[in-house]
Structure formats: structure tokens, C-alpha cells
Amino acid sequence: MPHALLALDQGTTSSRAIVFDADCRVLSIAQQELPQNYPQPGWVEHDAKEIWRGQLACAQQAIAQAGLTAQGIAAIGITNQRETTVLWDRATGEPLAPAIVWQDRRTASLCSELKAAEHEALFRQRTGLVLDPYFSGTKLRWLLDTIPDARRRAERCELAFGTIDSWLVWQLTGGRVHVSDISNASRTLMCNIHTGDWDDELLAILAIPRAVLPRICRSSEVIAETDASLFGAPVRIAGIAGDQQAALFGQTCFAPGRVKNTYGTGCFALAHTGREAPASRHGLITTRAAQLDNTAGFALEGSVFVGGAVVQWLRDGLGLIRSAADIEALAASVPDTGGVHLVPAFTGLGAPYWNADARGAIVGLTRGSGAAHIARAALESIALQSAELVLAMQADSPQAMSELRVDGGACANNLLMQMQADLLGIPVVRPVVQETTALGAAALAGLAVGVWPDATAFASSWQCERVFTPAISRDEAATRLASWRSAVQRTL
Template identity: 60%
Template sequence: MTYLLALDQGTSSSRSIVFDALGRVVAQAQLELPQIYPQPGWVEHDPEEIWRTQLATAREALAKAGITASQVQALGITNQRETTVVWNRRTGLPLHHVIVWQDRRAEPTCVALRERGLADTIQAKTGLLVDAYFSGTKLKWILDNVVGARQQAANGELAFGTVDSWLIWRLTNGAVHATDVSNASRTMLFNVHTNQWDAELLQALDIPASLLPTVKPSSALYGEVAPDLLGHAIPIGGVAGDQQSALFGQACFKAGMVKNTYGTGCFMLMHTGGNFQTSHNGLITTSAAQTAPTPEFAIEGSVFVGGAVVQWLRDGLHA
């Protein structure tokens, strides 16, 4: 019997699940992820805590399943999207706390982009509305506000990624800096028609291309887990942002199929196939999880606070 290991790095927790060859859950482990609120409207995570909890749950899930890593055929990653990590390529050390997707500190940058008349261009290329939700403005904030960050970026010393890229980097001991199209499509820097980073958008946000990860289809060989971490070199064979992976996991493979899920937030996605469809009602267009290089799309509506309000009531109001 061979197995698959799924890493689910979410906003509220890190979880790992072992599946057998028939898709049945064999074992799972989960650890809560602490939230950091430096000031109103700001939400952060400790990137080392993300890594620690994710690795710990992977080891625990394998132990609960009673198997070794050598029995795992492949590992897949699904992750909280838009959440932004910047680290040093040489040392692997994070430059700043992770800026979480819910964080609003980059709104002044969004105002400036709108005033420059770039909103239509950004939506046409990325499918996204100009909003602090997305990673590109968060990355710009880090480069502009962390001492020495701009110079280090200009020297090619820094790496940027969403949480999947951070986990891939750590899992491969720094050998691979990569992401998938579904996560790249949430940065406001990625042309979803060509599946490439967009030079005009990088220039608009003053972001050096050297920071960016290689982009692959959601189903691809990303590299191998370093043997010392789990006891064996496991291929990393799939990556997708949490909502696109939920769309795929609910078997919504064709245009017109819709899913709605409830977690930290609430998200509705409708697959639109190869049709890049622009909403006239405030929804966004995004890349769906892709098993091939050909672009596929979805329309998405998001509610930022769902299950997160329960955690806030507990920790903030002690309710």
C-alpha cells in the first residue's frame, strides 16, 4: 500500500493528513497557529511558527498512520493565499513577520495605484481588483518599511513567496523557490492570460523580478523533501491555494461548477473553464488549479471573517 501526505497550512492552524491509495483518510494531525495583531487592521504570523507547526504535524500524522516516509508516494501542499513572506536567500531567515491576507496596511499603496489610473490595467491582466488583500502591495510595504530591504532586494539577496513557497523552500532545504499558478494569481503581479510574471505590474509596484519564485502548474514535480526532515526524500507533486484546491477537491473541473466553503473566511468559486470572465458585481477573476500549462479560470466571492470571529471572541474578548 502506498500513501499520499497532504500539508494544509491555513490561517488558523497547520494540519497534515495521510491518505491511502483509495483516497481514504488514514491519519491526521493539527496544531493551532497563533495570530499576531500589532495594531488595528494589521494581522501577522511568525513564519518560523508556520514552519514548526507544519513540520510537527507532518511527523505526527506519519506516526499516527504507523508508516514511514518511504511509503509515501508524494506530498501535496495547500495553503492560505496572499499571505506574504520575504526571506534571505543565503541564511533562510525571514526579514519580517508574515503579513496575513486579512491585513490592511497596504491600502495607501492601493489608493495610489487607483489614482494613477492603473485599476483597469491590473484587473485586465490579473483578474483582481486593486485591494490590500493581495500580496503585491504587502511585498511593497515590506520593501519600503524594513530597514535595508530595498538594497538587499536590489542585490538579489531576498526571496518572496506566499506560504506554499516558504514551505517548499524549507522542505527542500533551500533548493527550490517555486509556487503554482493559483497562488501566483493572487499576487497582483501575475498575468493570468500568459501565466507569467508581468513586467509592467512589477514596475508599477517597484518590485525587482529577482525576488519572485518560479511558477509551475498546480500538478507538477516541485522537488523533493530533504531526507533528514521526515526520514525519506518524498516528491512534492502538487501545490494549490486553499480555495482553488477546495474547488478541485469538490470535483468542480468544468465551467459552471460551483463550490462554497467555510473556514477562517467564507469563499465561493465558480469554474469558468478557459473563459476569462470579468464580474460586474465586485467579484474577482482568478486562476483555477491547473494540471497543465493551459490557463483555466474561476470567478470568486470572498467573505474575510467567518470562523476567525470565533477565535477573536475567545482570544480578544475572552468570551
């Protein structure tokens, strides 16, 4: 039986495909950048067909680079940028509009209307989410309101909605299968996280017909086979999870109290809460974790919209650095930020503030402030925003958190990881395999087809690369956080 697993990791800024062996070693990686389109202020769009073409090309390349054919792949696991919304024609497979990306703020006024009509408590209780343009429900509503005849056609089952996982499965199966896994469905504002099904009352409020929605499946099960023409022979699709839940799984955070933070474009901290679905009292959301069997698992989540993206802004917007990795040396060239804070609220603020109107600021500048102080403040803003998420989790959760597991592109930055440990007062643990998102998707697929007998067997392959231990006093950490919070207040 083949033991290699192909992970398709369709992220916000790139599509990647990675082949792993059964010891979780990377055999090959193929990657393509994904163009970002900003047609109006606050709007962010992707071309859904470009996503598919790029993802398919990466998958084909990765299989070839690993020296394999389709017969050598035990299964495919899909993981994806979440919430991004695609609406397509079931007959032709053509998208009706550009994909509306999770960062897109165009439905802010619709969210305000829903709040004014006092619907927020119901959405919160059923979906675990807040009424923010981030989530898919209002994006789909906007498409159905805006595209001529779309709602009527959706009611007649002529159109299909999907997050990127659904869209990829539809394409991979030649339009035979319309599904979404529970971890993705739980990001839509339409799924009741307690029952695991679409919620008719919420659908009625959003004016979305059930006929447009995919079937909800588990995150680890044989869902379908790919169209034989794509890879030369059919390959089983056996795992699907939203990228943050896949990373939680890839970090082997299956048990209550295990927490991870992913440092990519944004930062996403998730703490597994077991079978409990706690309602946060500190501005976090509740979401479904990847689901292996009939048992539902939950997580508390905090999202920072601009994480590693602030480093890109320093590079492309200010020209202070030539590559993202250069920020570490520049920031380390000064001992501290000299009182400067950079609040990267470029697209509003996510958890725990949920303020769509906040805008970025640099505060505390003096005549002595230089490029290095600004670079250090930018880096520190990633750690400070993430610290607020993890501290909120600690305040919400009965389980003590003994460490933070980290992954994502910016976790390569040692100074950032040390700042994180200092602010939180717990060890920050970086794994050997930092492609945790893809690994999680591969593992979900591998478990469904018997590459490992159970999750514990998969977990034994997880290895630590480096631990960052807190090196400042708790008083000092509290002072830094208080100073940060007063800077944030000035952006609200």
C-alpha cells in the same frame, strides 16, 4: 509503489497534515494551532518560522500515526492560506520580518494611491484582481519600502519573496527550490493570469524587482524532493495549490458552472469557468484554478473576510456561547432573528463591496431582542454574505448552477446549511470527506505521480453526505436579502 499521499494544509489559524489512501480515506490527521499577532489596529502577522516548525511537526506526526515511513508516502501535496507574504534571506533562510497575513490592512493607503494614479483598470485586466490590501503585491512593496536596504538586496538576488507555499517548499528542500504554483501566483497582483507569468509592467508600477520572485510552476507536477533529513528519506513534492483552489479541486469542480463555498474563518466561493477568464460585472475577482497540464483553467471568486470568525467573536468577544458548535442550538431556539441583522464587517467588507473602511454593526434591535436573536443573526450573516457571492456568480456566468458544494469547519452546522439553501434556491451538498482542501492537494500530488490515471478517476471517489433542499419561497428569500443589503448599507 506506495499509494498514501500526505497533504500539508497550512491555514490561517492552524497547520494540519493529513495522510490519505488512494480511496481518499483519511488515515491520520495532525494539527497545531497557529498564534495570530495583531501588533497594530488593522495589522495581522504570523511568525513564518513558527509556521514551518508547526507544519513540519504535523507532517512527521501524521506519517507516524498512519503507521508509515517516508517510503510509504507516494507524494506530498501542499495547500496554504493564500496572499500571506514572506520575505527571506536566500543565504540564511531567515525571514526579514513577520509574515504579513492576507487579512492585514496596512497597505490600504498604498492601494488608494495606486487607484488615484488610475492603475486599477490595468491591474484588473491583467491579474483579475482589484486593488485591495488583501493581495500580496502591496504587502511585498511595503516590506521592500520599509526594511532598510531590502530593495537593493532584492535586486541583487539576495532575498526571496514567497507566499506560504513557496516558503514551505524552500524549507522542505533545504533552500534548493524557490517556486510558487500558478493558483498562488495569481493572488499576488503581479502575475498576468492570461500568460501565467510575472508581468513586468505591473512589477514596475509596484517597484518590485523580478529577481525576488519565485519560478511559477503548475499545481500538479513533481517539483522537488524533500531534504532527506526531514522524514528519514526524500519524498516527492508533487502538488501545490492555494487552499481555495485546492478545495475547488477536492470538490471535483473541474467543469464550468461547478461551484463550491468553504466556510472557515472567512468564506470563499469559487465557480470554475473552464478556459474562459470572465471579468466580473458584479464585484467578483477572476483567478487561476489549479493547473494539471498545459491548459489554463479559471474561476470566479468571491471572498467574505469574516465568516466562521463571527462565531468565534460570539464565543470570545461576547461570551454568548462556549464552543462554536453551541451556536446552532442557541440560534435554533428562536424561529427567526426578530428583525435583527449582524453585519460582521470587522475588517472591512470583501466581495462584492470591497470596502476597507466599513465596520461591523448590529441593527434592528428591539426590547424583545435577546442572545438567541443575535446568535441567529450572526449565523445568518454567514449565509447572507455567501449568498451575495453566489448570486453575483449566477449573474456573471452563462452556465446555470445546479447546486452548491460546501466544506470548511462551519459547514458542520446544519442550520447554517439550511439557511444557505433557502437563500439561494438551489440544493446545498455536503460531502462525506469535509477535509476537501487537503484532499484537493493530495489529489493534485497523486495525479502527478500516477496514483490515479486522470482527474475523472479521482472524481469517482467523491461522495455526498447530505443534501439541504430549499424550503422557503423565492419571494421570502428576496425579502431577506433586501433587508440584509439595507443593513450593509448602514456600515459603509
